[in-house]
Amino acid sequence: MTPDQLLTRPGAALPTLRGAVAGLPPYVPGRRSAGMDIAALASNESHYEPLPAAAAAVSAAAGTMNRYPDSAAVELRERLAGHLGVTAEEVAVGPGSVGVLQQIITGLCDAGDEVIFAWRSFEAYPILVELAGARPVRIPLDDAEGHDLEGMAAAVTDRTKVILLCTPNNPTGVPISHDRIETFLRAVRSDILVVIDEAYVEYAEAGSGPDSMALYRRYPNVCILRTFSKAYGLAGLRVGYAVAAPDIAEGLRRTAVPFSVSALAQKAAITSLDAGEEMEARVAAVRQERARMAEQLEAQGWKLQPSQGNFLWIRADESLRARLVDAFDAAGVMVRAYQGDGVRITVADPASNDRVLRLLEAHAASTIA
Template sequence: MTSDQLLTAPGSALPDTALPALRAAVAGLPSYVPGRRSAGADIAALASNESHYEPLPAAAAAVAEAAGRMNRYPDSAAVELRERIARHLGVTAAEVAVGPGSVGVLQQIITGLCDAGTEVIFAWRSFEAYPVLVELAGARPVRIPLDDAEGHDLDAMAAAVTERTRVILLCTPNNPTGVPISHDRIEAFLRSVRSDILVVIDEAYVEYAEAGSGPDSLALYRRYPNVCILRTFSKAYGLAGLRVGYAVAAPVIAEGLRRTALPFAVSALAQQAAIVSLDAGEEMAARVAAVTGERARMATQLEALGWRVPASQGNFLWIRTDDELRARLVDAFDHAGILVRAYQGDGVRITVADPASNNRVLRVLAAHTA
């Protein structure tokens, strides 16, 4: 008799005990909502800010070569990858920690620095995973509303700091609005924040940002040891499916992040693909230039149609709407075979892709009033 049959057999009785209880923080956890997935070749998948390009040829070749050794564990310390990132940025490998995407590294950061009852401050709306990771650690998320320009209100964030604050997250360019934070504003903010608070500059989209639009994060890190830089290979480098990101932090912090990492979390395939991607910088930059050119074209046309579009520095555009207009737009995009990312109470984010897909977006928005 199987266990299922035993449980349902006549006369059988389940033990008179409760099931194991999830932690209260987990039971009440908000779910991370990913962008919807494409279900056909005619669908424009513009909900997840993925690169629409196929993998860089060198990365695809590295994955194919590494696949022949997938019966072996990857290097859990990711030494070769950390050394290559260090050369790329002009830091040391001791200052680099890697993880499964920048969100994985962020979980290592929260785990490493936050106890129950501590606080993490971030702008809202920003990256959806922020409150999830904070609450999972038993810490308290402190959401600070965006300013009227859809960017970070750094004065309000500084005013929200308490003795319980352990981490502050600055997303630049901000996801989902695309608005960057200038170097001078972040530096002034850092001067006002206690040095025992880790300030994470989350730059998942930094490759798409125009020079000078955001901070020189490495310069800030060298001047302020409580700065941590967070980046990913998922966006401009096109490795979203392999899950690899990294942080640059003071050696004692970076070592702590490596200790909190799940062993073998970054596969050998991901490590090798990331290494060769850093050697294909010119090809990646050409792809980025094509996307940013399309971003500018779309923004110009949308503004001419009457849509208010912030000057995005990511590979996406943001349209703030009320819920009634948001529902109408999502329905129109669905009927046109376009997947976008909708945020209840806030608006719609649209990934910039190839010209043909972008033209489909423009046609939908031209048929609707702002």
């Protein structure tokens, strides 16, 4: 039978996706700007141009793009190790922190294993868990929009393999204190990997969240997850990293897609580590704008939890969420909406932030009432 005959044969079997994939909701990225007067505040990107040194490093490395990158990312891992005070054997890299997280889930979870995380939190969590055939265990946020660590500890079973702690939490911006995480670590089994996801850690005020490196040195089952996408402004190059016990980090490197972090991304990340002062100056400006916006929105009557990310969170039921999104869309401001939960607004340049403030002030009286 020829392939053409097979294609036209009634009832012929065709390839099918795995059940876990067929039923998987797609990850929904922040909407993109489609016009010159659009304020793109949906993706938590840095609104600064790339660090000049990083841009120069990418330009210099562009002539080698016909060659494969170092799949082991040795130079980047060594530089990160020196930056963090660990060894290169404790560092794994991947295409953004979400890529490293996929390596973590793939490396630790078999079908039917459980991964516990707060909800609402980063939308990729349940997708990556279900893709691995594991079971996502969502624990609702507490009344202060933060992690219910007691509830998460109570949800542990003999099938729990990984627990994800997002601090500051995306999308609410609420951090988890050092003492609360340490108490939590004492309460859970040492054979469960506890991932402290710190994608936005550079934007947090000192002392607002955990000293994750101190926790890692004290608890071998801690894994730290970070990215160059946010404060360092390398979202388009995709490079993130994890710090974990050497055997875990080695497993993460084994589960990585070969050559997944480009040579350009590696060079930009290495150079960015040397531009820490300039990055910190940009972060300080975002913190200042975040505080300014929060103060004005609270004066307008909006109830906000203190955010430690580069974004603000407005809790809203579905009716309020829909009205806010319609208003933002009409004003040319793109925000991130979460059905039934609320709206996340990236802190950007002052002019864009002022557009947000004016819009919310105009709708405050009728919306909040």
